[in-house]
Amino acid sequence: MKEHNLSLLIERISQGDNQAFAQFYEQTIKGVYVFAYSYIKEKTLSEDICHDAYLQLKLKAHTFKPGTNARAWFLQIVKNLCLDQLRKNKRTSGDEPYENALKNASYEDLEGNSAIEYLLKNLTEEEKNIVIMHVFWGYKHREIASELKMPVGTVLWRYNGAIKKLKKYKEEL
Amino acid sequence: MKIKGFFKKLDDELSKSVPPLSDELLNAPITLKQADEDMATTEIKEKTTSKFWSFFTPVRIGALATSILICFLAVFGIIRFGGNKKAVSDSVILQIDINPSVSLLLDSDMKVERVVSNNSDGDLILKAEGFLQEIVGKKAEEGVKLVAEEARKLGFIDAEKRGENGEYNNLLVSAKGNKEKLPENLLEDISTTVIEYFNSSGIYLFVECVNEGMQEFETQINNVKNQAQLYYEGIKESKEQLISHLNNLFFEYCNELLTFSLNKYDLYFEINELNEKIKQEENGLGDYWVNAIVGNVEDYNQEMGALLDELYNVYGEDYRELSIENSVAFATKMAIYDPENIDFVGLKQLAVDKIDANSFEENADLILDFILISAEEFISDAIDFYKMLGDATVQSLQDMVNGITDRLLQTKENLYSIVSNVPITNEEYQAFLQLIGKK
Numbered sequence: 110m111k112e113h114n115l116s117l118l119i120e121r122i123s124q125g126d127n128q129a130f131a132q133f134y135e136q137t138i139k140g141v142y143v144f145a146y147s148y149i150k151e152k153t154l155s156e157d158i159c160h161d162a163y164l165q166l167k168l169k170a171h172t173f174k175p176g177t178n179a180r181a182w183f184l185q186i187v188k189n190l191c192l193d194q195l196r197k198n199k200r201t202s203g204d205e206p207y208e209n210a211l212k213n214a215s216y217e218d219l220e221g222n223s224a225i226e227y228l229l230k231n232l233t234e235e236e237k238n239i240v241i242m243h244v245f246w247g248y249k250h251r252e253i254a255s256e257l258k259m260p261v262g263t264v265l266w267r268y269n270g271a272i273k274k275l276k277k278y279k280e281e282l
Numbered sequence: 283m284k285i286k287g288f289f290k291k292l293d294d295e296l297s298k299s300v301p302p303l304s305d306e307l308l309n310a311p312i313t314l315k316q317a318d319e320d321m322a323t324t325e326i327k328e329k330t331t332s333k334f335w336s337f338f339t340p341v342r343i344g345a346l347a348t349s350i351l352i353c354f355l356a357v358f359g360i361i362r363f364g365g366n367k368k369a370v371s372d373s374v375i376l377q378i379d380i381n382p383s384v385s386l387l388l389d390s391d392m393k394v395e396r397v398v399s400n401n402s403d404g405d406l407i408l409k410a411e412g413f414l415q416e417i418v419g420k421k422a423e424e425g426v427k428l429v430a431e432e433a434r435k436l437g438f439i440d441a442e443k444r445g446e447n448g449e450y451n452n453l454l455v456s457a458k459g460n461k462e463k464l465p466e467n468l469l470e471d472i473s474t475t476v477i478e479y480f481n482s483s484g485i486y487l488f489v490e491c492v493n494e495g496m497q498e499f500e501t502q503i504n505n506v507k508n509q510a511q512l513y514y515e516g517i518k519e520s521k522e523q524l525i526s527h528l529n530n531l532f533f534e535y536c537n538e539l540l541t542f543s544l545n546k547y548d549l550y551f552e553i554n555e556l557n558e559k560i561k562q563e564e565n566g567l568g569d570y571w572v573n574a575i576v577g578n579v580e581d582y583n584q585e586m587g588a589l590l591d592e593l594y595n596v597y598g599e600d601y602r603e604l605s606i607e608n609s610v611a612f613a614t615k616m617a618i619y620d621p622e623n624i625d626f627v628g629l630k631q632l633a634v635d636k637i638d639a640n641s642f643e644e645n646a647d648l649i650l651d652f653i654l655i656s657a658e659e660f661i662s663d664a665i666d667f668y669k670m671l672g673d674a675t676v677q678s679l680q681d682m683v684n685g686i687t688d689r690l691l692q693t694k695e696n697l698y699s700i701v702s703n704v705p706i707t708n709e710e711y712q713a714f715l716q717l718i719g720k721k
Contacts, residue, residue, distance in 0.1 A: 125312050134303045139296040156301045167312045224292040225299070244289060250653075265654045266618065272650065273623070275288050 112247070115179040123170035134163060140245035141187055147229055147237050148191035158194060162187045180246050181256065227278045236271035239264055374459035375499070375506050376472075378426055380433045380452070382407050386417075386425050387506045392465060394418055394425040398506050399513045402527060406691045407432045408511060422468060423475040426455055430476055434485065436691070437698035441485045445717040455491040458499045469493060481706040486714050514683045524679040525671055529639070531683060535690040536637040536652075542697045543656040544633055546597045547619065547626065553589045553601075554616050556582065571601075571609035596696065624651045 121129035145158040242248040372390035382403035387396040469491035715721035
């Protein structure tokens with residue numbers, strides 16, 4: 110998805126354009142869903158996150174600064190909702206930072222049969238982030254490197270490694 | 283399963299899994315932006331457009347490419363506005379065809395007044411650092427020699443071609459102008475100067491000079507005096523022509539870059555192989571850099587030294603210093619670029635088959651490996667840029683051509699510029715002429 114298009118759509122949403130909102134939803138829902146799922150690891154809650162994220166979009170579109178990164182802006186909304194959800198779920202102990210909980214939470218409930226579950230179960234946290242950002246959000250590797258604060262070469266290397274893992278997915282599972 | 287198949291399946295699953303846009307969500311109120319907070323949409327377009335096309339400015343290539351462009355513009359400005367006040371009939375055009383094809387405009391003193399490129403490979407010659415500054419004002423024979431030498435540095439004159447199997451380097455100089463104004467020995471002087479120069483460099487080059495008199499002179503003199511110096515800058519009428527030009531350039535760049543990157547990795551593996559051998563030595567203390575510090579590797583110094591010199595001179599990576607840091611750095615490099623994870627066999631085949639438009643679809647995995655070993659993020663960006671070609675303007679297409687030409691120039695210079703051949707004797711050159719049937 111094109112960053113420029115998203116930026117324009119948010120601008121139009123902030124002016125009350127519901128059609129722009131519908132277009133934005135259509136263009137981004139898969140990316141939001143898989144992003145939320147990678148955090149929450151549960152289907153129904155991920156759908157709730159999606160709903161809340163787009164409600165937040167309607168409430169906050171007027172605060173978006175045109176010319177800044179629309180994808181990063183919206184993904185931060187989604188991420189904040191995911192972290193709030195995790196706190197509510199009390200998957201953390203009293204003192205454990207919830208960011209660690211993301212890394213430590215497992216995909217035990219996922220059988221890994223579907224492509225989504227296979228992706229979430231078999232990639233490392235870094236690989237998941239890179240694949241989701243590149244495939245679903247259209248980030249270039251250079252942009253991912255900047256967002257995740259790692260060298261471009263490392264991003265390419267991790268992405269390549271992730272692709273090789275995903276290629277092992279078999280339909281007959 | 284092929285990765286395209288996996289992502290297709292993933293997309294299908296997501297299409298079924300994602301919640302549809304509910305009426306509740308659609309009808310939820312939007313908090314509106316206040317009028318005085320608004321910004322012009324045009325401003326967004328301008329920002330993002332210029333940010334988009336800025337991928338192809340020389341700034342992204344670095345200071346070297348910036349200086350090439352500055353030098354070129356400065357010289358171009360001087361030539362364009364300096365003007366030739368002497369009579370047109372005193373001028374002579376030397377068209378030099380190797381490929382590349384370049385035309386020199388000579389003044390009445392038979393010195394280079396202006397240079398234009400006649401094709402896209404000629405653009406690479408003109409954009410080489412310092413070329414235009416150096417050639418203007420030079421005598422004709424020196425000018426032709428400079429063009430030929432630049433062509434050699436970019437791989438258009440191949441040191442390996444020695445006349446066998448009918449393959450030889452060929453330089454054709456066609457002089458156009460008033461035959462009476464042309465000095466008697468000019469063409470002979472050009473031929474002698476160029477042949478002697480290339481013989482001393484150990485490169486066989488057949489030089490042919492012809493005097494075409496006033497044939498097509500009137501048409502060509504106007505072009506050489508007035509047209510844009512770079513070939514691509516002259517393409518303004520047809521976007522399709524520019525796009526076709528851009529496509530050819532881009533794939534040429536990909537292929538040269540792939541060859542360059544594979545050559546570099548061959549050198550890495552050669553160094554690594556020797557290093558592993560050193561590690562196995564009985565009295566060895568570790569790899570080359572560690573052993574060499576304590577003087578344990580005299581037998582290997584020359585061999586390893588030569589390899590490390592090549593890595594530095596050709597590829598700009600310096601592991602020559604004997605230090606623990608270099609030991610660690612090289613080990614880290616080899617760990618990252620593991621042949622277990624990169625399909626070097628596939629990449630070498632791709633270098634033979636050549637990258638083209640289909641490669642990005644049919645060989646996507648290999649293209650990923652190519653991007654990885656060439657560490658060239660431009661390639662992965664270019665895939666998206668190509669999708670926008672239909673919306674591009676002539677100016678933005680020319681910007682893209684300029685950007686890719688700079689990158690191609692740099693890659694070709696890195697790939698071909700180093701040559702070390704034994705000088706050719708006159709007897710050997712005569713034998714070469716006989717071999718190719720020119721004597």
